[in-house]
Amino acid sequence: MKTILVPSLLGVAAFILHAFALEDLSVPIVSVWPPGPEIFVGESVFLYCRMASNLSFAWTYLWYRHTSHAASTPNHRHSLYGDSYSITAVTKEDAGSYWCKAEQQESNLTSKAQVVLRVSEEAPPSLTLTPNTRQIFKGDNFSVQCPTSPKGWELKQLSPVHPNITTVDQRTPCPPPGGAVCPETSSNWSFEATSESSGLFWCEGVGGRSNSVNITVNYGNMLLRTPALPVHLGDEVVLFCQYRTERQKQATFFRDGMDIGTFNFFSSDGAVTLTIGGVKITDEGSYKCSSPDRKMESPESWLSVSPDRGSWKWFAVSSTIVLLCLIPLIVWIIHSRSQQMVCSRSCWPLTKGDVPSVPLPETKQDVTEVQWDLSWMEMTSLMDKQMYPGT
Incomplete structure (x- = not known):
């Protein structure tokens, strides 16, 4: 009995340790591509969920948005492919929490992880795609051109099948040996569309990265x-x-x-x-x-x-100029009104009602005082009589 019991206890202990090991190692990791603290409005983004351990179990992945239990709202721009979650033409409303839930039915394991997307409305350097399309037939040609930069760019590609970054082409480092000056050049890469051409493309340089675009090779x-x-x-x-x-x-x-x-x-x-x-x-x-x-x-x-964005910038600049021109006028009007309110009645000339009634001395009415009440002929006769008495 002892020889049978000891192996049994060891087996139970090994099973418990194995279960704890599985639970510790079975933590999903959610990665965001292209990498960076923020994603940009209008670009494409991939989210990948993978297990931290190298366990050979078959995992099932579920995606949730905002909370760890509410199903993701159907959206034409959002697509689910097992362990990947892609967003086309990111908007401000796409910011928030995304949850990946990994399940393994055989071992009855469930684990989940969260990632937070931050969306920036600032325009990054833009790559150029020729032809300007997200879909291209297998065998057709297309090219990706990175923005002009004095420090050069590297073109990055992320395959939807194998979520690993690939540098498409290694260019001469800048600055080159010997202290020469790097010319401002635009790097251009040409492709013939194959099964390996599908994926996320973006440019990376010393100062950051460009926007990203998702290209799909069509076999239909x-x-x-x-x-x-x-x-x-x-x-x-x-x-x-x-x-x-x-x-x-x-x-x-x-x-x-x-x-x-x-x-x-x-x-x-x-x-x-x-x-x-x-x-x-x-x-x-x-x-x-x-x-x-x-x-x-x-x-x-x-x-x-x-x-x-150009129209909005022009509108903002124009509005600022108009406002700066109106500020002096507004200040002058406010100052004038405040002076009117502070000034007392003594600031204004006296009116007829304000003058005290004082009787004027009586004087003999002169001809010149009467003349304005007489006609021209009567005034002339009166003056003649005063100048020539007896006439």
Whole structure:
């Protein structure tokens, strides 16, 4: 019995220690890409959840927003792919807490972790994407150009399959050996779209990073090209519905699932176009296109609309100038009114009612006093009699 009991106790102890070890190691870690203390309005963001341990168990991941138990509200810009959570065209409303909950049914383990997103409205240096679209056919060419900088940039890519940062190309360090001066150049990278081209792209330099954009390589028969970066109010925007092989002259467009019409404007590159003139906030949304018979359909693509920052800056500057010009006038008016209120009645000339009634000395009425009450002829006769008595 003793020989059987001791191994049993050791087995129970080992199981308990193993369970505690699993609980200590099974802590999810939530990472945010691109990295940094803040994310910027209009860019794309990936959140990844992984376990801190290297346990080989199969984990199931659930995502929550704001609280650790309320399901995430459906949103065209928010997408869930197991352990990843992506946001397209970030807005101020996307700021807040995000929770990842990891579950393992076999070991009955549950753990969760939180990350807080802070959204900045300041405009970061902007990369340039050619063509300006989030979706591209496999085999097509595209390029990413980093902003102009005297210190150079590195292009970073984050694959949605393997959440590890990859430096796309190592450039000559700046400043180069020998103390030479670095020229202000714009780094440009060209690609042929493959399965490895999908992911999040951004530029990094000594002073920080640019905005990020998510590029998806399409393997289907149709895609819709919408601007990868936010467009401004009042801009003219062209959406391109493109067939991979067929040259169709018509396509039906949808916004947020609603049919907005069939168009037959044929562009030079074989795409059916939808032109939106004078973009409004209500034009923002999720767009897709399909063939007229609905047998082919593109994935959805988000069109982001933001206020024109340049117009707001000009309005703010103009308002400040006008206000500075009005301040002296306002001060003068206030000063004048205060003087009127302080000044007593002695500051003003006396009126007729204020003069005391004093009787005037009686004098003999002179001719000149009477003359204003007489006609011209009567006045002349009176003067003659005084000057020449007896006439």
